[in-house]
Amino acid sequence: MEERMSGFFIAKAGNVRGGGGGGNNAGTGTKCGRWNPTTEQVKVLTDLFRSGLRTPSTDQIQKISSQLSLYGKIESKNVFYWFQNHKARERQKRRRVSVGEKNVIRRQDIFSSSARYYSELDLGSEPERVLETLQLFPVNSFRDSESEKLKLRRNECKEAHAFSYTCSTEMDHPPLDLRLSSCKQASDL
Amino acid sequence: MEERMSGFFIAKAGNVRGGGGGGNNAGTGTKCGRWNPTTEQVKVLTDLFRSGLRTPSTDQIQKISSQLSLYGKIESKNVFYWFQNHKARERQKRRRVSVGEKNVIRRQDIFSSSARYYSELDLGSEPERVLETLQLFPVNSFRDSESEKLKLRRNECKEAHAFSYTCSTEMDHPPLDLRLSSCKQASDL
DNA sequence: TCGCTATGAATGAAGG
DNA sequence: CCTTCATTCATAGCGA
Numbered sequence: 001m002e003e004r005m006s007g008f009f010i011a012k013a014g015n016v017r018g019g020g021g022g023g024n025n026a027g028t029g030t031k032c033g034r035w036n037p038t039t040e041q042v043k044v045l046t047d048l049f050r051s052g053l054r055t056p057s058t059d060q061i062q063k064i065s066s067q068l069s070l071y072g073k074i075e076s077k078n079v080f081y082w083f084q085n086h087k088a089r090e091r092q093k094r095r096r097v098s099v100g101e102k103n104v105i106r107r108q109d110i111f112s113s114s115a116r117y118y119s120e121l122d123l124g125s126e127p128e129r130v131l132e133t134l135q136l137f138p139v140n141s142f143r144d145s146e147s148e149k150l151k152l153r154r155n156e157c158k159e160a161h162a163f164s165y166t167c168s169t170e171m172d173h174p175p176l177d178l179r180l181s182s183c184k185q186a187s188d189l
Numbered sequence: 190m191e192e193r194m195s196g197f198f199i200a201k202a203g204n205v206r207g208g209g210g211g212g213n214n215a216g217t218g219t220k221c222g223r224w225n226p227t228t229e230q231v232k233v234l235t236d237l238f239r240s241g242l243r244t245p246s247t248d249q250i251q252k253i254s255s256q257l258s259l260y261g262k263i264e265s266k267n268v269f270y271w272f273q274n275h276k277a278r279e280r281q282k283r284r285r286v287s288v289g290e291k292n293v294i295r296r297q298d299i300f301s302s303s304a305r306y307y308s309e310l311d312l313g314s315e316p317e318r319v320l321e322t323l324q325l326f327p328v329n330s331f332r333d334s335e336s337e338k339l340k341l342r343r344n345e346c347k348e349a350h351a352f353s354y355t356c357s358t359e360m361d362h363p364p365l366d367l368r369l370s371s372c373k374q375a376s377d378l
Numbered sequence: 379t380c381g382c383t384a385t386g387a388a389t390g391a392a393g394g
Numbered sequence: 395c396c397t398t399c400a401t402t403c404a405t406a407g408c409g410a
Contacts, residue, residue: 034390081391088396096265223386270387
């Protein structure tokens with residue numbers, strides 16, 4: 001993945017404690033072993049993401065990071081990682097959340113309450129805060145969004161394994177059988 | 190003692206208090222806002238963990254959460270976070286013990302050795318418990334257990350290097366213009 | 379109520 | 395791109 005970055009970072013990136021800053025960090029004022037994005041930085045990044053930017057190119061990363069450096073200490077790799085993580089986590093989150101009630105048979109609580117108590121992050125309730133820097137970015141990376149939909153799961157049937165633990169320790173719960181049958185289980189092993 | 194709560198709230202759904210008697214929650218009268226595992230759920234998870242499962246795959250997470258949803262409200266991400274935290278904390282605790290007494294005073298928790306946990310869910314100094322159920326688990330989960338003690342990989346970058354503003358010096362860019370001019374231009378829109 | 383601990387949740391940073 | 399590790403934040407639970 002770093003081949004496209006031309007190696008403008010990825011060195012060792014130790015502690016880049018900006019002692020002279022005195023307030024560059026986010027409100028928490030943590031020990032700064034790693035990048036602590038300020039609210040403005042997060043806002044800009046989130047806005048860019050919402051605008052469709054998912055995999056910025058090297059040039060875009062440069063531009064973004066230099067622009068964001070005005071709000072606080074930041075490096076190019078931070079921007080790179082931010083987009084990587086944000087994209088991956090959005091997908092992961094959707095995946096993990098979606099399965100919540102796909103195959104869950106609730107015997108006692110059929111659609112009672114239990115609303116989405118946690119889906120509150122960026123994409124959901126983020127208001128339209130189009131800041132001034134947003135328009136400057138060309139949102140030409142929309143085609144990247146569709147490429148992700150076309151990809152297929154590579155961890156489908158890597159190892160069809162069934163596990164059931166019924167002999168580990170004293171158990172009060174019934175012997176739970178957690179058969180993993182991702183693709184198909186032709187014959188049980 | 191300084192307070193680190195300086196604004197910067199991410200967002201959260203309002204805590205919806207269940208009003209005393211929930212239903213599928215644990216006996217402690219928990220409510221929405223944060224997953225509170227029931228005793229059965231904790232037991233199952235702990236049992237799985239003790240059986241050697243440390244990093245369940247996505248499929249396993251799905252299955253486990255589906256099964257555990259019968260004991261109470263749970264989502265897939267809860268299982269994911271549970272294993273992540275459990276593994277991380279076990280390692281963290283062990284590491285703290287190993288480096289031990291002359292360690293630097295990072296924050297405030299060197300006293301963790303005083304309470305050795307009354308519960309059985311914490312292994313403490315138990316390496317890898319190999320029991321007969323072990324073979325039922327995918328080998329995928331075990332390579333993680335073995336590799337963790339073999340590789341002491343990234344734990345070096347805690348020294349001060351502090352050349353933070355190097356990037357801003359290297360990157361020569363227009364101050365307030367983020368237009369992409371030299372890279373691939375946006376064709377559409 | 380206050381302080382501390384345990385722990386769920388989030389995220390930056392890497393590895394592969 | 396996907397997975398994982400480390401660190402941190404936020405909060406429930408409990409004792410003094």
